Amino acid sequence: MPRIRPRSGNEDFLTRITGETWTRNQYIVFIHTFFSFAMIHATRKTLATVKPSIIHTWTSNSTGTPFMESEEHATRFLGVLDTSFMITYAIGLFVSGTLGDHYNPRKMLSFGMAMSAISVFCFGFLTEKYHFYSAPLYIFLWICNGFSQSVGWPIEVAIMGNWFGKDARGTVMGIWSACGSTGNIIGTLIASHALSLGYEYPFLIICSLLLGYSMIVYWQLPSAPWDIDHSFPHDSENKEKQELLPNRPPALGFFKTWLIPGVISFSLAFACLKFVNDGFFFWLPYYLHDGLNWPETFADALSTWYDVGGILASVVAGAASDRMKSRTSLIFYMLIASFVSLYIYSQSPASYSWNAFLLLVTGFCVGGPLNMISSSVVADLGKSDKLKGNAEALATVTGIIDGTGSCGSAIGQFMIPNLQHWYGWNSVFYGFMAMMACTTICITPVLIKEKRKRHKLKAREDKALLNSDSDSNSDSEDDLLLNDQTTRRKHHGTTNSFI
Template sequence: MSTNSNTIRRTPPGILLIRNIRGKDWSLKSYRYIILLLTFIAYATYHASRKPSSIVKSVLYPESMKSSDPPWPVGNVFIEEEFSGFGTNGVNNKGWYPFNGTDGTSKLGEIDVAFLACYSSGMYVAGHLGDTLDLRLFLTIGMIGSGIFVGLFGMGYYWNIHEFWFYLFMQMVAGLFQATGWPSVVAVIGNWFGKRKRGLIMGIWNAHTSVGNISGSLLAAAVLDYGWGWSFIVPGALIASAGVLVYLFLPAYPEDIGFSGANASSSEEEDRIQKASEQKGSAVNVEKSSDLKAGSGSRKGIGIFEACSIPGVIPFALCLFFSKLVAYTFLYWLPFYLSQTEIGGEYMSVKSAGNLSTLFDVGGIVGGVLAGYISDKLIARATTAATFMFAAIPSMILYRLYGNISRATNILLMMIAGLFVNGPYALITTAVSADLGTHSSLRGDSRALATVTAIIDGTGSVGAALGPLITGFLSSKGWDTVFMMLNAGALIASLLLSHLVIAEFRERTSKPLPPSHGQQNHEATGSQPLLGVSNIQNNLCSLCGKVPETLILLCWCPPPSGSLKLNVDGAIRSDASCGGIGGLLRNAEGCSLASFSKKFGPGLLISAELLAIKYGIEMFLSSQWFGSYSLIVESDRKNAIDLLLNPSASPSFLFCLVREISDSFCGKDVSIRHISRNGNIVADLLAKAGIG
């Protein structure tokens, strides 16, 4: 790795220390595990630091308290309890002015709304700053700042402060610092992980939200006996400590430690890098990439309006608005609904209702993982999200109608509702945001991950603030009215993605390849450059019963002198279980110079065609002929060519790939044009051979 000062400056100091101690570097795979762990811890502490306000409400405003036991899973879980005049700290609790008056609940509500308002508005600015500044330092400052102001809220107890503005101000500033978290951690994950299995990985990783909520509740309750101030100070110290950990060990970009970006290199290059790093230890620094940029500092951020112009950002942001409106209404109001609803012929205590409501989040964890897995398999984020939101409507209706039959029925229907409500919410805030943010920025000089994530989640956070607020008014008219609002929100969320769903469906149903096709071709494994010209001609004879040379002369024209021609094609099975790509590079005499035939996982035909073009161009650019010859690329899918000539017209799920391809040959002597199927039969055969 180059000793460029900018690169060295952005390598985390903890990693530099470990390199010096070990005498060699970690592999790419090891770094990815570290990234997952550090970002999981980071955002879990963000959520843990948000929980104290809900835990101490019963101490600040004792009329709202029903139980003196610690929360689940420490104390009894689903029990009936009467009101106790003693606080959770074991002494007679008269509350804390200014929250113990008749308007105490109103003041507590104002603090919550102020926090969410600053959080959602700060998200837009934080996202742009995250793409402009060093992500590691930006995330560190946000975590330490959050810890300081959460802790200052608790210090009001020891400083004996009874001014409402003090607590309001602390929460507002804490909300602004908290806005740094989500765009930053999603951006880091997107930088390190390509699109393969991104939905599943992020679905599992997104469990940090529930882990943080539960751990924050337990931690705040555990120290409540020593005074409610400690319930803020300890979580504040925890997130600040995690911020120091992030500063020491978190490389925000692979380039910051000498690896090429996950979204900028092929899987073969990543495998080569990883093997080199495992075999050569510290010598990997000079092997990792010959054209690395000087760390993340060499990039520039894009503007908010430019990020909004990325196809799919606005529909997904608006969808998340209504999705979070539904999800956060359950989050804030489900315990109250359970305590006010007769279940199995009896009412439960406030504590029991709160404990029972956590099972909604358990269903949400399963939903997030399931949505990510399905979207990876189908390569259809919008279809998966819209389907889950549609399914949430009958699940919420069933929960409202039959949830009061018994506690077991209530738990089952609640977890099913949580699965469908939180599934798309988790998918959009993680994998979708990363997909839309990893466009040409990771090959050019701009960055969009944090900005796109902030736009999407910031818009969703506005819905998260409005949902509980609207529910407060509608609940006075009856819970049926509230559930009508929730069903309407889920319906609107799904309809907002209808255009993207149609686009995904059209691509999936176009130009299918029967499963039997390709079985007679020579099998091609992933990285072999394959099939010589003689094998291609033999297969043409078996398929067409014609003299291959005559067929090629009739259907394929050689390039002019000084140019090479690359014919590519993609194919998929009719069941979309797998696909193949193939291509052949020939000179003006018609002689084959190089070929490829590769298999890839389930996907759409347009994606296969674009991958074939991408791989073929990369093969040429890394070959001995680049610089001496111009290149003509021919494909028989006109819509793929049209997208490359006009990337802004690409659907959201293809935008990143299209921009990456167009950027790869921008400024080079490479042209792309359409050719008939008959003229592309060799590439078609290679693509089918890739399926095996």
């Protein structure tokens, strides 16, 4: 675990902002989990980025009979693909979260990454290379991708929770949770630069990177301190710590994990919040191309500003939450701000500068709460004091919350293309605002409960302080009375001696 040491002038950046000195293995864990999930997210983002090209290919006559009758049919089929992905991803999260607390996380993570790379490679590259278009095959491959990618988040959050304590959890997990947004940017940039070669080449490049990184994870990522004997440098202090490392605690169980206070509330809140965030994730490049009539590569580059806002929010909100009495209150305030940002963005003009700025603000207000719930809050719940160190539940908690969130996202991917077709893009943004309202309502009971708990603790502290003051006052009065009686006795004794 991190060791608290006095600040010195030659500290690195992460030590300065977290207040903790990291071991070599903690650096390895942070880097590999960060970039492995970034690669996972980049493969997922590729389809969202190249949707206009796919729609054009599916509806063109260049290969004979068009695969799709019209652009409307192609758009709706892509919505079906996104929905099928999120449903299977949600189911996989529930399963993977539970398995992650029972089996080797490193092996599970590398296997999931490799299977995802193979599925996406077949989906995006092979089918286009050989002009083999089949709706059942597309759905099957994207379902396989959903199951494979579901291994990533709960396993990686559990690994991070094993290696980093809660003294600076908000800061560490806040920085780390920017991995998803970083992956979105990587996927978008690769797609925008390789798209001129054909939409299949972005899939080829990103799948190769993901498959290669799965090998690195398998050989170099330590799952937890108790899985290795050489996790700390060989000095006397760390040898003592090494001898005291606990064995892996038993897993709590799927259904018992739901009963941890806050799990249900944050699960429902995350479902509503992921509806909005994944709506931007899957449809923002297409909205910029179709709704604002910008070229596809231009729209892809512009959409990255939303992810930049999410990255900034992860770092700033994570660090701020460590200095606040409650992470929930900070999430609540950011959700309130998201209403305004979503409405303003829905009315934004077709200006690159304005859109970039408003996407940055919207990504900050929406992506910040999302990243905090999926990382810092999940780690707090999974390492709850109520477990008293007797059970391991972090991967299961992560799977439950993220799985429930993915169910909300699956509903969103079905509704968004239909709302856009029937009522236009403004109706989509109003739907986003409604879901943010639902998110705020879901976490309100947790916020109220936390405030009541703080008031009770403060009342107890005040009562204890008053009791200590009254005891000290009574002791002072007793001392004064005793001194007065002693003085009288002395005076009386003196008078008798004179007599």
